[in-house]
Amino acid sequence: MNNTNPPTYRSAAAAGIASPRLQKSLHGLQDRFGKGAMEIWATMDDREMRHRVKDSRMNTFAHLDIILAELAKNVRARGGQVHFAATAQEAIDYTLAVAKKNKVKRVVKGKSMTSAEINIDPALEGASIEVVETDLGEYIIQLAGDKPSHIIAPCIHLDRNQIGELFAEKLGIDYSNDPPTLTMAARSALREKMLGAEMGLTGCNLACAETGQISLVSNEGNIRMATTMPPVLVALMGMERVVATLDEHREALHLLTRGAALQKLSTYVSFLGGPANADDPDGPKEFHLVIIDNGRSKILADPEFREVLACIRCGACLNICPVYGKIGGHAYNSPYCGPIGAVVTPLLDGINKHADLCKGETLCGACKDICTVEIDLPRMLAALRHKLAYGSDRWNTRQHNPIEAYVYSLWKLLVSNSFLYRLSLRLGWLLQRPFVKKNKMISKMAGLADGWTADRDLPPLAGRTFTDLWKRKYAVGRPSASKAQKKGGS
Amino acid sequence: MDSQNAFLRNIRQSLGLSPDEERPKRLFPALFAKTDTTLILQGIKNRTAEQQDELVELLKTNARALSITTHIVRTYEEAAAVIIHLVRTKSPEFTPTKHIIHHDHPDLAALQLWKRFDREGEGVTVHTTFSPDRQLREKTIASFIGITAPDIGVADSATLVQFTATGCPRSTSLVPSIHIAFLKKENLVADLREAYALLRERARLDSYVFITGPSKTADIEAQMVHGAHGPREVHLLLFCLSVVAETPNEAPIPLVPLKEE
Amino acid sequence: MTGAPVSLFIQCLVDSMFPEVGEAMVRVFDRLAVPLAYPEGQTCCGQPAYNSGYRREAAAAARHFIEVFAEAETIVCPSGSCVHMVRHHYPELFPGDPVMAERARAIGARTFEFSEYLVDVLRVTDVMAEYPGTVTYHDSCHLSRGLGIARQPRMLLENVRGLELIEMANSDTCCGFGGTFSINYPEISVAMVDEKITNILATGADAVVGCDISCLMNIGGRLSRRGEKVKVLHLAQVLAGVEGESK
Ligand code: SF4
Numbered sequence: 001m002n003n004t005n006p007p008t009y010r011s012a013a014a015a016g017i018a019s020p021r022l023q024k025s026l027h028g029l030q031d032r033f034g035k036g037a038m039e040i041w042a043t044m045d046d047r048e049m050r051h052r053v054k055d056s057r058m059n060t061f062a063h064l065d066i067i068l069a070e071l072a073k074n075v076r077a078r079g080g081q082v083h084f085a086a087t088a089q090e091a092i093d094y095t096l097a098v099a100k101k102n103k104v105k106r107v108v109k110g111k112s113m114t115s116a117e118i119n120i121d122p123a124l125e126g127a128s129i130e131v132v133e134t135d136l137g138e139y140i141i142q143l144a145g146d147k148p149s150h151i152i153a154p155c156i157h158l159d160r161n162q163i164g165e166l167f168a169e170k171l172g173i174d175y176s177n178d179p180p181t182l183t184m185a186a187r188s189a190l191r192e193k194m195l196g197a198e199m200g201l202t203g204c205n206l207a208c209a210e211t212g213q214i215s216l217v218s219n220e221g222n223i224r225m226a227t228t229m230p231p232v233l234v235a236l237m238g239m240e241r242v243v244a245t246l247d248e249h250r251e252a253l254h255l256l257t258r259g260a261a262l263q264k265l266s267t268y269v270s271f272l273g274g275p276a277n278a279d280d281p282d283g284p285k286e287f288h289l290v291i292i293d294n295g296r297s298k299i300l301a302d303p304e305f306r307e308v309l310a311c312i313r314c315g316a317c318l319n320i321c322p323v324y325g326k327i328g329g330h331a332y333n334s335p336y337c338g339p340i341g342a343v344v345t346p347l348l349d350g351i352n353k354h355a356d357l358c359k360g361e362t363l364c365g366a367c368k369d370i371c372t373v374e375i376d377l378p379r380m381l382a383a384l385r386h387k388l389a390y391g392s393d394r395w396n397t398r399q400h401n402p403i404e405a406y407v408y409s410l411w412k413l414l415v416s417n418s419f420l421y422r423l424s425l426r427l428g429w430l431l432q433r434p435f436v437k438k439n440k441m442i443s444k445m446a447g448l449a450d451g452w453t454a455d456r457d458l459p460p461l462a463g464r465t466f467t468d469l470w471k472r473k474y475a476v477g478r479p480s481a482s483k484a485q486k487k488g489g490s
Numbered sequence: 491m492d493s494q495n496a497f498l499r500n501i502r503q504s505l506g507l508s509p510d511e512e513r514p515k516r517l518f519p520a521l522f523a524k525t526d527t528t529l530i531l532q533g534i535k536n537r538t539a540e541q542q543d544e545l546v547e548l549l550k551t552n553a554r555a556l557s558i559t560t561h562i563v564r565t566y567e568e569a570a571a572v573i574i575h576l577v578r579t580k581s582p583e584f585t586p587t588k589h590i591i592h593h594d595h596p597d598l599a600a601l602q603l604w605k606r607f608d609r610e611g612e613g614v615t616v617h618t619t620f621s622p623d624r625q626l627r628e629k630t631i632a633s634f635i636g637i638t639a640p641d642i643g644v645a646d647s648a649t650l651v652q653f654t655a656t657g658c659p660r661s662t663s664l665v666p667s668i669h670i671a672f673l674k675k676e677n678l679v680a681d682l683r684e685a686y687a688l689l690r691e692r693a694r695l696d697s698y699v700f701i702t703g704p705s706k707t708a709d710i711e712a713q714m715v716h717g718a719h720g721p722r723e724v725h726l727l728l729f730c731l732s733v734v735a736e737t738p739n740e741a742p743i744p745l746v747p748l749k750e751e
Numbered sequence: 752m753t754g755a756p757v758s759l760f761i762q763c764l765v766d767s768m769f770p771e772v773g774e775a776m777v778r779v780f781d782r783l784a785v786p787l788a789y790p791e792g793q794t795c796c797g798q799p800a801y802n803s804g805y806r807r808e809a810a811a812a813a814r815h816f817i818e819v820f821a822e823a824e825t826i827v828c829p830s831g832s833c834v835h836m837v838r839h840h841y842p843e844l845f846p847g848d849p850v851m852a853e854r855a856r857a858i859g860a861r862t863f864e865f866s867e868y869l870v871d872v873l874r875v876t877d878v879m880a881e882y883p884g885t886v887t888y889h890d891s892c893h894l895s896r897g898l899g900i901a902r903q904p905r906m907l908l909e910n911v912r913g914l915e916l917i918e919m920a921n922s923d924t925c926c927g928f929g930g931t932f933s934i935n936y937p938e939i940s941v942a943m944v945d946e947k948i949t950n951i952l953a954t955g956a957d958a959v960v961g962c963d964i965s966c967l968m969n970i971g972g973r974l975s976r977r978g979e980k981v982k983v984l985h986l987a988q989v990l991a992g993v994e995g996e997s998k
Contacts (some may be wrong), residue, residue, distance in 0.1 A: 084497035139711035179710040221705040221720025264647040269700040281626030282661040301504035326942040362929025364892035385804030412808040415794040450935035456972035466766040467774035
């Protein structure tokens with residue numbers, strides 16, 4: 001999130017749209033996973049489960065102080081160390097201190113969006129520590145010096161040829177564009193890295209307070225490697241990624257793996273609490289859990305947005321969003337992209353800064369339908385726009401567009417007064433006349449409608465509105481008409 | 491601890507509570523209330539032979555869809571035969587020589603694998619994860635086959651639940667290229683709900699893992715490839731003492747002559 | 752079918768740009784002998800302001816609407832998104848004013864989308880319409896997801912003489928309109944409508960039918976620019992037996 005001068009949402013979106021390769025991948029992704037998840041939800045035996053998990057998430061938040069205290073207590077009872085970090089910087093400082101104390105030269109990372117959120121890599125690298133992403137997609141992104149563009153499938157925007165060229169260049173292998181060959185090349189390269197790292201750095205899908213364990217989900221096994229082979233483990237956890245009991249864990253997991261990849265279960269779900277036994281040949285000798293706020297408590301405090309914390313980062317909303325499906329993940333300029341990113345990024349990193357994320361969707365509602373835990377993202381997008389419309393002290397947000405605000409105050413005048421409203425329609429009809437072409441369409445319009453007419457025709461205002469026609473043609477002979485009508489406007 | 495106090499104070503404040511008033515867990519019993527699993531546990535215990543066989547069938551079907559090869563074995567000898575066949579026919583991925591490693595577990599000890607290969611002639615070295623062998627890490631890394639005896643099998647998702655314990659470390663099912671799991675039929679449960687009920691009984695375990703099929707990735711053009719970082723093959727030896735006769739094997743048991751004991 | 756008249760709420764875009772859709776609706780109701788009224792003070796439901804975050808302004812529009820339709824027993828509108836606005840967002844617009852909030856809720860309960868009213872309230876699925884040709888149907892977002900109306904328009908279409916309904920792929924994927932979104936983010940909007948058009952064209956249908964003129968305006972505007980021949984019709988126009996007179 002700390003990019004300097006990133007491309008704007010619109011320009012990055014346009015770039016994504018212009019890439020046939022990206023369009024093809026996104027189409028394939030949505031066709032398979034978006035539809036697949038909807039199908040699973042529609043045919044699930046236990047129709048209440050999504051609702052239940054959502055309720056349980058919300059109930060957890062209402063008691064988050066108690067549940068996190070319990071989690072910390074139980075992790076410590078297992079010999080783990082728990083650190084609470086109010087800010088990204090605190091989390092970075094702590095992790096760095098652990099690394100330095102253990103003279104760590106290489107960190108292997110399991111896919112962790114929290115680590116991207118707090119932007120920890122530069123700090124580690126600044127301390128001369130090699131940082132290696134181990135999720136294949138993230139590794140490819142790292143080799144390419146690129147950014148992830150999907151929560152679950154980070155390099156969805158790259159195709160096999162690009163990856164083949166990248167591997168030939170960076171890994172020194174013969175060029176191949178065969179996914180199994182490329183995967184095996186990464187397997188060998190990363191195996192060396194993982195077996196020889198002093199520290200693993202992971203996220204946390206869901207911690208369980210009752211048992212004092214974190215759980216990590218992966219298909220590749222990289223997270224198991226990162227939590228098994230290095231002697232030190234640091235797990236970064238957003239403070240909302242916790243459930244109280246194992247029962248709740250099971251249901252959340254049940255939904256997570258289905259929403260994310262249509263799987264009954266991911267290949268690996270690791271449960272870890274505390275360090276390994278002294279005699280074990282593997283497993284971390286030091287186990288650190290870093291619980292991170294970094295703006296989450298502010299979200300927690302606002303009932304309008306608290307719901308977004310229920311997100312379990314399954315990525316399903318990306319797999320259905322028609323906007324994401326066109327523009328891809330880079331336009332969001334955040335580790336969190338797609339519909340969830342459009343809501344959570346402004347909340348974590350500034351509503352004004354990310355105004356385009358608040359406004360750049362159609363509110364079609366597909367993300368709400370698919371969301372594994374029934375989060376009403378469109379409602380929150382509208383609420384974010386509300387903050388932008390008037391500014392908000394609570395969110396330290398200023399009015400986004402005073403001109404737009406002025407236009408809407410004029411609009412308010414018109415829609416509240418039918419006489420003025422009708423007059424303005426008439427005026428508009430007169431003004432548009434030079435623009436109307438022979439085919440009765442407007443193909444070039446100045447001002448507000450310019451965005452519309454760049455690639456679309458606009459039908460003109462009608463010479464006679466329905467209201468005019470009603471009076472002329474239909475009102476007569478309808479004795480009942482006036483009965484339903486109180487007054488003709490204010 | 492100071493960071494914790496400030497952190498939790500802030501959460502209470504965000505919740506509109508008095509920040510300094512800690513809320514003790516005991517005042518919120520519903521929060522950690524345990525659902526009653528007695529019935530689930532009883533259900534597992536009282537499962538009839540037919541029901542168990544149904545689970546076996548279900549497991550086999552689900553395992554196949556996940557590229558897990560299931561071998562039904564009726565005796566330790568049969569199990570050993572399958573393993574020997576795999577050791578002989580598969581090639582190591584990272585090393586020139588054949589090392590295999592298995593958990594220090596009674597069921598695996600019963601296979602007597604260390605006796606079954608002629609070290610000189612066949613060049614197969616068999617390791618056991620005895621604790622505290624200081625060289626286990628290297629032995630594991632050198633092994634191309636890791637053999638474990640998972641504690642629970644889940645039919646509905648074809649999942650193996652592997653507990654970490656002394657003599658049963660985490661890397662045996664992870665670092666070698668091929669994972670062979672020996673599962674007794676009686677450790678098979680229907681679904682995750684049952685598995686979690688059993689796990690709750692074992693709440694003190696620090697670490698366990700659910701394993702569902704071989705390691706896989708679809709990060710390159712969404713094409714599924716097995717063997718991203720973990721094992722690229724998983725073989726399940728399902729040990730069924732009483733087996734329905736018509737249960738066909740997923741992979742036929744190879745008739746490998748066992749070495750004289 | 753007599754009794755209290757149905758008050759027409761003619762969405763602002765229909766009123767000012769597509770009056771023929773309103774007329775078609777009148778024709779259908781006349782054919783069914785449903786008494787009609789048209790409260791002439793009506794303007795806009797306030798949706799554009801609401802979706803842009805301007806809730807005070809949207810509340811003003813809502814207040815006006817509630818006044819204008821105060822005595823209407825039943826309100827029927829040819830736009831899913833406007834009905835969605837009235838039914839689901841009006842009640843949120845008056846925090847701290849329980850009287851208005853209740854009036855908002857009440858008016859939402861008696862406001863219906865056209866196809867919904869025909870099928871669910873009047874229980875009519877055959878309006879004795881004729882339309883010779885093949886059509887495909889676009890599920891607009893607020894209608895299908897917001898109001899759960901997808902079955903009703905199809906039932907009505909299936910009973911139109913001479914009409915063949917060919918479903919398009921992803922009929923419920925957003926067309927990219929999104930109100931001011933279409934103006935502020937035209938590249939994205941057009942990419943989305945192009946995909947919609949691909950799916951429409953793939954059916955080979957002569958016309959695309961929908962229940963929200965805003966989406967149809969978007970689809971139609973793009974089809975026109977691309978020079979495609981497919982007609983764009985509001986459901987009411989099909990049910991009126993009118994073959995897209997002005998298109
Ligand atoms: S918002 Fe919902 S669908 Fe999107 S990532 Fe989060 S949980 Fe998954």
